[in-house]
Amino acid sequence: MQTNMPDIADTAPALQTGKLDWVGMAEIELPFIFESRDLAPVTVNAKARAFVNLHKEDAKGIHMSRLYLALDVLSTEQQVNPQTLANTLNTFISSHENLSDKAQIEFKFELPLRRKSLLSGKVGWKSYPLTLTSTIEHNIISYELTVDVTYSSTCPCSAALARQLIQNAFNEKFNQDTLSQKDVHEWLGTTQGIVATPHSQRSIANVKVKLNRDINEFDVINLINTLENELKTPVQAAVKREDEQEFARLNGQNLMFCEDAARKIKASLEASNYADYWLQINHYESLHAHDAVAIAVKGIENGYKA
């Protein structure tokens, strides 16, 4: 290797002086082993962002290779958990002495989970998009987790209008003289009986939570289960007919506007122990070509903004 190579990050003058909030790298390909409560350590293929601030006004630049190599150690020699992330952030700072006093790592990846069907006992894969961000500032580390949960939402307005059409069709078909339980039962099993069906839409809840500082493990499964249990109609993996029928029942018994979904999730996050939260509910309408959206935050001082 050639010695005496110029190292302009240390020696060259900055074109213009000034502090920078974040400098680093984005879209770094980084497989790693992720650790979370109730989950066997799982290898995920993340895209990483790695940053430090540049508070030395006349420094030419940061040392990007040092950030990259610290991430590589995390990827190849360790498993990702709150402690190893904290160590890596500390390495970012200690490898930028006099240059930086803040650091941030963001991982975006899909977490594949085995999910059970509603009734049949079958199991299948479902992937959840996650973003895990850890930041160190004034020696304090914070963690933030964003997850997208996909579910089905059936429109309550459409359901009421469909019920009215069914009632009208019933009145046309039957009167007191012709009413027989057997005939009505048969008729209800036809498309003339259930003359209209409400529309449902694939919907996504984007939820960001700020984790408490003192956590010693991530708990992604608990967050996902909390959201899915509240929504009741998450999209399914393995589906037999009995599961599909149960899904239809759950949709019918959990009619929701985006406001309903947002309020349900807000209530469940309020009941959880998160330091802060932000949520956006997206109903990708099948009636409209546009989407129905609701946003909420915990509303704490200096917290997330809607």
Ligand SMILES: Nc1nc2c(ncn2[C@@H]2O[C@H](COP(=O)(O)OP(=O)(O)OP(=O)(O)O)[C@@H](O)[C@H]2O)c(=O)[nH]1
């Ligand atoms: N700071 C900075 N570096 C960049 C940028 N684009 C590419 N690089 C390259 O990132 C590489 C790594 O920089 P350093 O970490 O300083 O590399 P190094 O000097 O070999 O590593 P050390 O000996 O640890 O300082 C250099 O080759 C830079 O040219 C940029 O926009 N800013």
